[in-house]
Amino acid sequence: MTTEAAEPANAAADVLVTEAESAEPDRATSDVVSVEPDRATLTRRLPRLNLGLDRFSGLYVWTLIILVFGIWLPDTFLTSYNFQIIAGDQAITAMLALGLIIPLAAGVFDLSCAATLGFAVTVVTWLLKEGFNPVLAILITLACGAFIGFVNGLVVVRLNVDSFIGTLGMSSILAAGAYWVTNGEQIVNTFSKSFLDAGSTRLWGVSLPFYYMLLLAAILYVIVDHTPVGRYLYAAGGNPQAARLAGMRVGRVVWGSLITSATLAALTGVILAAKLGSASQDVGPPYLLQAFSAVFLGSTQIKAGRMNVLGTLVAIYLLATGVKGLQLGGSPSYVNSLFNGLALIIAVALAARTYRRK
Amino acid sequence: MVATPVLCVRRLSKTFPGQRALADVDLDVEPGEIRALVGQNGCGKSTLIKALAGFHEPDAGSEVTVAGKPLAFGDPTSADAAGLRFVHQDLGLVAALDAVDNLALGHGYETGRLGLIRWRRERARAREALQELGYEFEISRPVGGLAASERTAVAVARALSRHSTPPRVLVLDEPTANLPAAEADRLFALVRSVRDAGVAVIFVSHHLEEVFGLCDTVTVLRDGRLVTTRPTAGLTESDLVELMIGRRLAQYDVPPAETAHQGDVVLDVRGLATAVLGGLDLSVRAGEVVGFAGITGSGREELALALFGGRPRTGVVTIGDRTVPQLRPDLAVQYGMGLVPAERHANAAFLDADLQENVVVASPAAFARRGLLRRGRERSDVARWLERLNVRPSGTQRAMSTLSGGNQQKVVLARWLRRQPHVLVLDEPTQGVDVGAKAEIHALVDQAAADGAAVVVVSTDHDELARLCGRVLVLAGGRVVAELHHADLHADRITAAAVGHTLRSAS
Numbered sequence A: 001m002t003t004e005a006a007e008p009a010n011a012a013a014d015v016l017v018t019e020a021e022s023a024e025p026d027r028a029t030s031d032v033v034s035v036e037p038d039r040a041t042l043t044r045r046l047p048r049l050n051l052g053l054d055r056f057s058g059l060y061v062w063t064l065i066i067l068v069f070g071i072w073l074p075d076t077f078l079t080s081y082n083f084q085i086i087a088g089d090q091a092i093t094a095m096l097a098l099g100l101i102i103p104l105a106a107g108v109f110d111l112s113c114a115a116t117l118g119f120a121v122t123v124v125t126w127l128l129k130e131g132f133n134p135v136l137a138i139l140i141t142l143a144c145g146a147f148i149g150f151v152n153g154l155v156v157v158r159l160n161v162d163s164f165i166g167t168l169g170m171s172s173i174l175a176a177g178a179y180w181v182t183n184g185e186q187i188v189n190t191f192s193k194s195f196l197d198a199g200s201t202r203l204w205g206v207s208l209p210f211y212y213m214l215l216l217a218a219i220l221y222v223i224v225d226h227t228p229v230g231r232y233l234y235a236a237g238g239n240p241q242a243a244r245l246a247g248m249r250v251g252r253v254v255w256g257s258l259i260t261s262a263t264l265a266a267l268t269g270v271i272l273a274a275k276l277g278s279a280s281q282d283v284g285p286p287y288l289l290q291a292f293s294a295v296f297l298g299s300t301q302i303k304a305g306r307m308n309v310l311g312t313l314v315a316i317y318l319l320a321t322g323v324k325g326l327q328l329g330g331s332p333s334y335v336n337s338l339f340n341g342l343a344l345i346i347a348v349a350l351a352a353r354t355y356r357r358k
Numbered sequence B: 001m002v003a004t005p006v007l008c009v010r011r012l013s014k015t016f017p018g019q020r021a022l023a024d025v026d027l028d029v030e031p032g033e034i035r036a037l038v039g040q041n042g043c044g045k046s047t048l049i050k051a052l053a054g055f056h057e058p059d060a061g062s063e064v065t066v067a068g069k070p071l072a073f074g075d076p077t078s079a080d081a082a083g084l085r086f087v088h089q090d091l092g093l094v095a096a097l098d099a100v101d102n103l104a105l106g107h108g109y110e111t112g113r114l115g116l117i118r119w120r121r122e123r124a125r126a127r128e129a130l131q132e133l134g135y136e137f138e139i140s141r142p143v144g145g146l147a148a149s150e151r152t153a154v155a156v157a158r159a160l161s162r163h164s165t166p167p168r169v170l171v172l173d174e175p176t177a178n179l180p181a182a183e184a185d186r187l188f189a190l191v192r193s194v195r196d197a198g199v200a201v202i203f204v205s206h207h208l209e210e211v212f213g214l215c216d217t218v219t220v221l222r223d224g225r226l227v228t229t230r231p232t233a234g235l236t237e238s239d240l241v242e243l244m245i246g247r248r249l250a251q252y253d254v255p256p257a258e259t260a261h262q263g264d265v266v267l268d269v270r271g272l273a274t275a276v277l278g279g280l281d282l283s284v285r286a287g288e289v290v291g292f293a294g295i296t297g298s299g300r301e302e303l304a305l306a307l308f309g310g311r312p313r314t315g316v317v318t319i320g321d322r323t324v325p326q327l328r329p330d331l332a333v334q335y336g337m338g339l340v341p342a343e344r345h346a347n348a349a350f351l352d353a354d355l356q357e358n359v360v361v362a363s364p365a366a367f368a369r370r371g372l373l374r375r376g377r378e379r380s381d382v383a384r385w386l387e388r389l390n391v392r393p394s395g396t397q398r399a400m401s402t403l404s405g406g407n408q409q410k411v412v413l414a415r416w417l418r419r420q421p422h423v424l425v426l427d428e429p430t431q432g433v434d435v436g437a438k439a440e441i442h443a444l445v446d447q448a449a450a451d452g453a454a455v456v457v458v459s460t461d462h463d464e465l466a467r468l469c470g471r472v473l474v475l476a477g478g479r480v481v482a483e484l485h486h487a488d489l490h491a492d493r494i495t496a497a498a499v500g501h502t503l504r505s506a507s
């Protein structure tokens, strides 16, 4: 590690390292109050028990929920049919949440993702009604999504509008757009059989969207965790100024993240349309809170402190299992919202507490 | 001295998950005393201070009394009520707020009838407090946009401003890390006047000459334990270093062998101008180390970022034969420039990320193959660099936020040294780094130059400039007012040139 040119200084430095770490008693410090044992020994003495109660807490809670409802409602809850339903029902929320991870990791909000989803449902339905080829209709819808993301990026990056405000505005514009496309009425009976099949066929008892979601999750997992892209996202989200001074084009990263989330929201919209078989202007918005809850709750899991793919999936299915159990137990429907809200706040508060203790 | 101590610390311990940062530290400080607190990076100085301030909750069994009354732990308001005042290592200012609001974070706003804030009076008070420290600047600007030393002044003014209780102990954690010598002297004058008013002062610094110049007594920590507390009188600098690191250092700062082989001009700058800098020309050859000195407001603070394109500028900056457009740090990096910026918290550190990510952020794809990261290989490379810079505790997966200030600085240095840039711009490269590590970093900078990098060092530490550079340019009022070469390169000469010119031009 040392170098010829800087020999003397380095030689001194080397000695400094080795000797400072050795346990040699000091000469100069007669009035020392026991300097040894050094840090290494101190560290070793500490207990090292770690069940990962913080970052895997979601998995523990999930298990607990399954146990409780399994004992309470063995006949209805503890059936493969029930789990197949849970898996299929959450596919749309999960896909939307997965797309949302990207801008949130990069430090910007995309509050327009649910509106984009709803808008995409109406657009693809309307295009099919107008007799477009399904593949073309899907591509046009995805392009709409990408364009929405592009405009979001323009507003946030170029016009320097706070992303919270910019995408909130976009979301309102898209609601108007969805109304305009549908004329405020439901569009029905426009789909070919193959299009409908793509949204509702079951494989091993679970409807296809679940597998699309798994595929998307796998792709995003690889991109976020195993390619440099994830690093750009987290760096831009962690400290944009430092990321810029490390040579990153933070504006591009943010812009790209918004385009990605909007495109994925549009894709989710296409799948939702196939699943529903119809379109009305108000299908999108209810997904917003659920998707955000899942990502935030997920950021306390698996890779605690970061928006991440696996954590988000855990969060989604944890909440869905709880809600389903309550429903089967006969709770009134408003309990869903109550459960979702409480779970989010409690989980994030617990995570914040463990951070603070560190 | 048989006065009763105003601050009594007994058996203070603090254990972080997996690490003991403080172990049974005892400390007594008397009113009217200036006490230095010294030790290597990561020895626990800031942890001790944060425990006093109520940020960290110490382990059970720790006791602290202030003026005879026990201090409640983990509660910043009780520390404040007890009369403890702090200037933290990272200052603890709110970047988006202006000086007036930041001062009010300490003492609250003065309100008139109806509970409305008396803005005019608040502003006058803020201005006065800063003037006492010798600073005069636009106090309505967000502090994030102020120079580092101006920000330090805001933090000091906040600590000294009138709170609901009188101050008893003033604690300063490396307040001079970003201060040019002349401004540090003004701060010291103020500290002495505070001391004369009967306040106890605890002063943390890695600049040992400040310890000897300012402090009556010194407490040395090593690896979280108390080594000794002694009067500074009768102690020599090398004695103190020995107490800090546990062994005698014959010579910890050896000047480099004269680098003879200077190559072609790598960095060429024509007419570089910013709000303060007025048309700077500069060329730096491969293997050359050029230093910049100057007081706050001389343009020194803007130089490194302007060169790198991190802030708006005019003029032409070329690396080799390629011109770097302004505001494109990405191109600067791509063309082979590296910047270790001042103020690591704002400009360089990713506190929630681990050390590996902090190091590789400037070349995130260096070890990727077919688009996929190869973390294992990268990790061993990063580990080697952390070792080289003696980052402690090491461990590539540790969160940046759990490192001491000096060790965070070493991680940022590792980020750029590892890339082996053609042009290396260092802005306060050893801010907050202890004496031993500083020598190692200087050796690595020598090495980078010997390997053919053109190096620009901007520093308020004039000893450092004298040690590293073959040529030092002194800035005042945005222009180069002096150029010092080998024979003239002494810290005192640099300081004289930096201050002297300003005095002359002011009169």
Ligand SMILES: Nc1ncnc2c1ncn2[C@@H]1O[C@H](COP(=O)(O)OP(=O)(O)OP(=O)(O)O)[C@@H](O)[C@H]1O
Pocket: A358, B016, B017, B019, B020, B021, B039, B040, B041, B042, B043, B044, B045, B046, B047, B048, B089, B392, B393, B401, B402, B403, B404, B405, B406, B407, B432, B434
């Ligand atoms: N939040 C934390 N979690 C875990 N370890 C921590 C945390 N904060 C500090 N430490 C560790 O405690 C030790 C003492 O750190 P501290 O910041 O007090 O050092 P310091 O003496 O102020 O050093 P410096 O001169 O570099 O500022 C270090 O080893 C550091 O890594």
Ligand SMILES: [Mg+2]
Pocket: B045, B046, B047, B089, B173, B404, B405, B406
């Ligand atoms: Mg410190």
